[in-house]
Amino acid sequence: MQEVQYYIEASSLFEENWTGIPVVAANLSRELLRIHPNNTGFFFEHRLLTQEYVEDALKRNSGKFLEHFFFSGPANAGAVDVANNKKIKVGLFPSIKRVRGVFDVECSIIHDLSTLIVPQFHTAENIDYHMNAFYDDVQSNALTGCVSQATLEDVKQYFGIPESKLAVFLNGFQWDQNDIIAAKNSIDPGRIEPYFIILGTREPRKNIMRIIEMLELFPEFMETHKFVFAGKMGWLMDHEELAPSIRFAKDNGRIIFPGFVTERQKCALLMGAEASIYPSYFEGFGLPIVESLALGTPCIASWTSSIPEVGGDTCYYFDPYSVSDLSRAVAEVVQRRPKKNLEIQSECRKQASLFSWKVTVNRIMAALEPHIEAATTK
Amino acid sequence: MDEKRDPIVVCSAPLDYSLFCNCVEPVGRISGTQSLLGYEAQIRALAEALNLVSIDTLISAAPEIFYAPQSLRQLDDAASQYGRRLSDVVHLRLGPPRKSKVLRGTPNIFINTEQSSEVGSFVSRNPFASNTVLPAAFRKGISWGGGRMPTTIDNQTVETIVADESITAADLYSGSDFSSLISSQYARHPESLLASSVEEFNQDAWRLAILRKQVRTSRDFSRLLVAWDRKLNNQLAPRPGILVPWNLADPASNVPDIVTTLVTFQIMKHFNHAIFIYPFNANNSSLANIDSLVNRLRHQARGITEVLQKFFIVRAPGASGVEFIQQITQIALLQEADPEWKWSLQRFDALGIGSALIAPSGQDFNGTVCMTVAATEPIQRRTHDEFGERFFNTACPEPLALAEFLHVACGQKRWTPRKPPSASSIYDSATALKSFIST
Numbered sequence: 001m002q003e004v005q006y007y008i009e010a011s012s013l014f015e016e017n018w019t020g021i022p023v024v025a026a027n028l029s030r031e032l033l034r035i036h037p038n039n040t041g042f043f044f045e046h047r048l049l050t051q052e053y054v055e056d057a058l059k060r061n062s063g064k065f066l067e068h069f070f071f072s073g074p075a076n077a078g079a080v081d082v083a084n085n086k087k088i089k090v091g092l093f094p095s096i097k098r099v100r101g102v103f104d105v106e107c108s109i110i111h112d113l114s115t116l117i118v119p120q121f122h123t124a125e126n127i128d129y130h131m132n133a134f135y136d137d138v139q140s141n142a143l144t145g146c147v148s149q150a151t152l153e154d155v156k157q158y159f160g161i162p163e164s165k166l167a168v169f170l171n172g173f174q175w176d177q178n179d180i181i182a183a184k185n186s187i188d189p190g191r192i193e194p195y196f197i198i199l200g201t202r203e204p205r206k207n208i209m210r211i212i213e214m215l216e217l218f219p220e221f222m223e224t225h226k227f228v229f230a231g232k233m234g235w236l237m238d239h240e241e242l243a244p245s246i247r248f249a250k251d252n253g254r255i256i257f258p259g260f261v262t263e264r265q266k267c268a269l270l271m272g273a274e275a276s277i278y279p280s281y282f283e284g285f286g287l288p289i290v291e292s293l294a295l296g297t298p299c300i301a302s303w304t305s306s307i308p309e310v311g312g313d314t315c316y317y318f319d320p321y322s323v324s325d326l327s328r329a330v331a332e333v334v335q336r337r338p339k340k341n342l343e344i345q346s347e348c349r350k351q352a353s354l355f356s357w358k359v360t361v362n363r364i365m366a367a368l369e370p371h372i373e374a375a376t377t378k
Numbered sequence: 379m380d381e382k383r384d385p386i387v388v389c390s391a392p393l394d395y396s397l398f399c400n401c402v403e404p405v406g407r408i409s410g411t412q413s414l415l416g417y418e419a420q421i422r423a424l425a426e427a428l429n430l431v432s433i434d435t436l437i438s439a440a441p442e443i444f445y446a447p448q449s450l451r452q453l454d455d456a457a458s459q460y461g462r463r464l465s466d467v468v469h470l471r472l473g474p475p476r477k478s479k480v481l482r483g484t485p486n487i488f489i490n491t492e493q494s495s496e497v498g499s500f501v502s503r504n505p506f507a508s509n510t511v512l513p514a515a516f517r518k519g520i521s522w523g524g525g526r527m528p529t530t531i532d533n534q535t536v537e538t539i540v541a542d543e544s545i546t547a548a549d550l551y552s553g554s555d556f557s558s559l560i561s562s563q564y565a566r567h568p569e570s571l572l573a574s575s576v577e578e579f580n581q582d583a584w585r586l587a588i589l590r591k592q593v594r595t596s597r598d599f600s601r602l603l604v605a606w607d608r609k610l611n612n613q614l615a616p617r618p619g620i621l622v623p624w625n626l627a628d629p630a631s632n633v634p635d636i637v638t639t640l641v642t643f644q645i646m647k648h649f650n651h652a653i654f655i656y657p658f659n660a661n662n663s664s665l666a667n668i669d670s671l672v673n674r675l676r677h678q679a680r681g682i683t684e685v686l687q688k689f690f691i692v693r694a695p696g697a698s699g700v701e702f703i704q705q706i707t708q709i710a711l712l713q714e715a716d717p718e719w720k721w722s723l724q725r726f727d728a729l730g731i732g733s734a735l736i737a738p739s740g741q742d743f744n745g746t747v748c749m750t751v752a753a754t755e756p757i758q759r760r761t762h763d764e765f766g767e768r769f770f771n772t773a774c775p776e777p778l779a780l781a782e783f784l785h786v787a788c789g790q791k792r793w794t795p796r797k798p799p800s801a802s803s804i805y806d807s808a809t810a811l812k813s814f815i816s817t
Binding site for chain 2 (some may be wrong): 040049088105116117119122124127131132133134135136150153154156157158159160280281303304305306307308309319320321322323324325
């Protein structure tokens, strides 16, 4: 078979702080460099990036200098050699494609169809950004990766894309060991009052208000547990006045809004929590659940879309439209105290370990094989 | 060999999701929702018709979220309340094609009540934004109220049947012989409506009343009924209300412009009737449009109380509310530009409410409407939403045409009600639907 040259689209690596898509791109890059160190390249639109600069960015876990060096020259390695037929060129796009039809085989990853399926939770600009590219990207792909089976089914059911052109590429996840050590050092279990942690940008799709509704109706939960809502305010958030009982609870420290937290702080908060709560209406994957389970912290999660695929049997599921169902799940955790059960903690970690970048990249390679072969015989 | 069971239907539509306490519920649990027009009324009518042929109906706030076994268990539990299982579920989706959602793992059938498949030129590359394609999962469709069936995105033809007009009225009739709701004796049920004059309207109170499924009428409305007491009892005298249905799902609706023109008429100070603005197909974001219109009317009327007390925002949250609307409405003012106008017309016909239609001049509606109002002032509306930036070419009537309409409509005796559909015709139509859904 002809030799294969892989190219990874690097635009998301230009960001200074890597969260979300840049993390996906970075981990794909690291794994591919490990498997094919001599056959992995990076590109931005029609230009290549010099590998050593990308490797430097991967070590720093930041694209702060990479962007500068690319646009100022040193990291710009010239145009992609589209005329070179000695190798099969495979273009991997961690998200939306800025260019199409450049490589012999192209594959992009769909993270989330929520801008299509639940547009009421997005701004018009965000919807434009995603939907403008989506259909053309999928049409131009030899293979489209979806971050969950649920997302793959959505692509099939809405767009009629045949299964042979789709594959599931689950996101991987691993905590930074330094963050874990720092978290362990900051937590004194004997001195922490039990609390539930709710993470994520406070936007309508995340359904945070359902928890507030539950606390209004069932304030007794706050007698034994605090509720910590960490994350920044997002777009379209409901600016509803808090009920007096909730304001009282907030003033008395039973409900806490620490705002944006760093990865290290997030790690500590999750590690010390009784459980995390994830009431989202709709997800393409559900990374916060894996983050929680990886630390042995059980999760109370809505059973919507891809979430049960990620949480498996370890989560306590509820109907995201039902306050009573949420309260039932919370009551179960309050009563059973699963965090104290080492076996349950182990189960949580085991579930989280299914999501590994090594496994994902191997899956990508395997899924691409028939398409690479087809390109070779053309 | 397993006996083939009747299906159980799960309906969905682009509704205000705050109405729901669970993701899937029996359709009867969603009581207190708007019952006269639009998706909510369509679901009620469908459910009643299907009930005749032993098909039970559930309603889902968000069919798109069901996928994993844990979620499907909820569906299965809901179906088992009716002796059915998940495998018996059929999803019926209402609303515009561009907002269609799929319930994975079940047959999906699209019900189209919209007339026009054109939504104006658009910029969005969302392939569903054109309103002319459906998700690939829809292989069957029901055309209701004259709606045309789009093709699917992967160019498959959708097998379609036409729902008979009698289905539109299935929830409006009570008794085994489906005798009409129109009673010979006037029955006053002001407590069955949510109604507020523009003068008294308060957005928060309105929204709360909807969430709590309350019925309440403002003081101005009660005064109106007192003033009209004798006339309402007179079977020959005109009724007080000119009903203006306002489809909130239509981003290019002309209703705000039309009622704003009406509010500027000098005659409104001494107008012996009232304008009932009837919003329907509301969702979480479109409710704010009502407040915008109220503010606009207040501004245009320059705060003249006597005028603002003649304009009402009205909602019928239940069958008795619909009956009361029927009692107090002289004529409904429909617009051909409203994609659901034909379905609304069928509904008003069933209630014996005459309809006027605003349409470009020169069209013949074969006597289906009582009168037409010529829309001769061209307007281009520009909207920007999740489907991109779109331009709609539409037309409004000139002020003189509206004034003439008021004069004619209010001067008429009550319109002669049409004969309601027979019980057997509703049953036959429902049987045809059942056969289509089940195969």
